[in-house]
Amino acid sequence: MTHACTHGHRMHKEYAVRAYAPRTFVSAMYTMDTLVAIPSEELPVEDQYCEGCGGQHRKAPASDGWVRPPMGLEVLALKDPVLAIFRRHHAYTLVYYGLTFKAATKVVNLGKKPIDLTKFAKDDARSIFPALELHYDSAGRNAISRLGVSNTKPWNITNPHTQTVIRDHSFVICSETAATTSLQINVAIEKLRAELAAGALPTGFGPRELSKRISGIFNNAERYRADRIARTEAAMATEDGDTLAGKQSGVVVGYRPLLSPDACELCVDAASRWPVVSMEDAMTGVGQYGGMKGSSRKLPTYHPNCMCSKAAILDVDAAKYGLPVPESAQPQENTN
Numbered sequence: 322m323t324h325a326c327t328h329g330h331r332m333h334k335e336y337a338v339r340a341y342a343p344r345t346f347v348s349a350m351y352t353m354d355t356l357v358a359i360p361s362e363e364l365p366v367e368d369q370y371c372e373g374c375g376g377q378h379r380k381a382p383a384s385d386g387w388v389r390p391p392m393g394l395e396v397l398a399l400k401d402p403v404l405a406i407f408r409r410h411h412a413y414t415l416v417y418y419g420l421t422f423k424a425a426t427k428v429v430n431l432g433k434k435p436i437d438l439t440k441f442a443k444d445d446a447r448s449i450f451p452a453l454e455l456h457y458d459s460a461g462r463n464a465i466s467r468l469g470v471s472n473t474k475p476w477n478i479t480n481p482h483t484q485t486v487i488r489d490h491s492f493v494i495c496s497e498t499a500a501t502t503s504l505q506i507n508v509a510i511e512k513l514r515a516e517l518a519a520g521a522l523p524t525g526f527g528p529r530e531l532s533k534r535i536s537g538i539f540n541n542a543e544r545y546r547a548d549r550i551a552r553t554e555a556a557m558a559t560e561d562g563d564t565l566a567g568k569q570s571g572v573v574v575g576y577r578p579l580l581s582p583d584a585c586e587l588c589v590d591a592a593s594r595w596p597v598v599s600m601e602d603a604m605t606g607v608g609q610y611g612g613m614k615g616s617s618r619k620l621p622t623y624h625p626n627c628m629c630s631k632a633a634i635l636d637v638d639a640a641k642y643g644l645p646v647p648e649s650a651q652p653q654e655n656t657n
Contacts, residue, residue, distance in 0.1 A: 398452040400551035404543055406445045406495065410438050410502055411539040420532040435507040438499035445495035446488070453494075454478065454487050456555050460562030461569075468570045468633070476566055483565055490561070490608050494554055498546075505538050553625045560621055560631065561607045568604055573633045575599045575644050576620055581628035588623050595619040597634070597642045 415421050417436055458478040465476040477483075513531070567573035578592040595602075598619045606618030621629035639646045 396548075396551040396555045398455055399449070399555050400547055402449045402452050403498070403547045403550050405448065406441075406498065407502075407539055407542045407547060409445075410441070410499065411536070413438070413441075414506060414535055414539075415532060418528075418531065418535070420528050420535070435510075436503055438503045439496050442492055442496040442499055445499065446491035449494060450487060450491045453491050453554065453558050456558035457483065457487055457562035457565070460559040461566040464563045464566035464633075465570060468567070468572055468635075470570045470572060474570050476569070480569075486561065486565065486608050487558075490554070490558065493608070493610075494550065498550060501546075502538065502542060506535060509534055509538065549625055553622065553627070556627060557610075557622045563631070563633075564603050564607055564620075567633050568600060571649075572636050573600060574636050574639045574647060575634040575642065576603050576631040577634060577642070578620055579630045579632055581630075584629055585624075588621070588627065588629050591619070591623050592629070597644065598631075599644055 414436060418433065458476075461476040461478065461483075465471050465474060513534075564576070567576070576598050577596065578588075578598070580588055580592055584592075598606075602617070602619055606616070606620060609616045609618040610624075620631050621627055623629060634642050634644065636647045636649060
């Protein structure tokens, strides 16, 4: 028996055909925004599938030690620059198709090359970097304090490796976001071309109508995608900042995944395949999207809107979880 997703995701009947698809299906998640939202209360509970992960959600107690990732006001710092990016892309798209007030003509030009907003990814990444850095910094500080090594291994957000991770993460967010938006616009334009060729365009279809269709894509982005991107990337930055701090501490040898109370089947599957993840594997997955084809990420976050987290395994508990015991945690022989 499934239940409504408590993440606040929109529900889609279409996801029923994808819920049990191979794990690589998550790689398509970022291009599914064109699906029409169906209010969850209109669907039978057994037909409700989550937009965040495409799967059914369980109803079970959370793993011991699970902590909810950033939500609500905590993600606003990240949502604002994402919204600003969508608005810049919207303005550029209208100019590209000659749909501004000054440039608009009476004829719709559908013969232009496909739009590519990814060319703005580097500039967009610079605008999102400070907000993303805040989440990495907060997670790193909390982890170092929690591990009790603040005096010996103080957290430093300006560490060159950490800065590189955040820059790369910022660029991936912006390039993936721009690629999805570009795809949606190009699909819409191609559909219009097909309608034009078939003589199926409404009488009097012109720049104003085209502008409405394009604006609809960006309105959806601002209403839904911005929230999802901010929540997902804030959670991922929090988890990765925690991992970077764990590595720096010298006392963490690995992690255990902690399932949220409504973890989906993708999360449950991933946690069962990787119940214990070494620090080396955890570091390899930093900056990668879990569930994506070719991803080496074995810890949360597993998918967009994922609320699972993880728990550190200390060096003194390494043997208990089948991890190599570091020299510093091995019993010292009495030489007296």
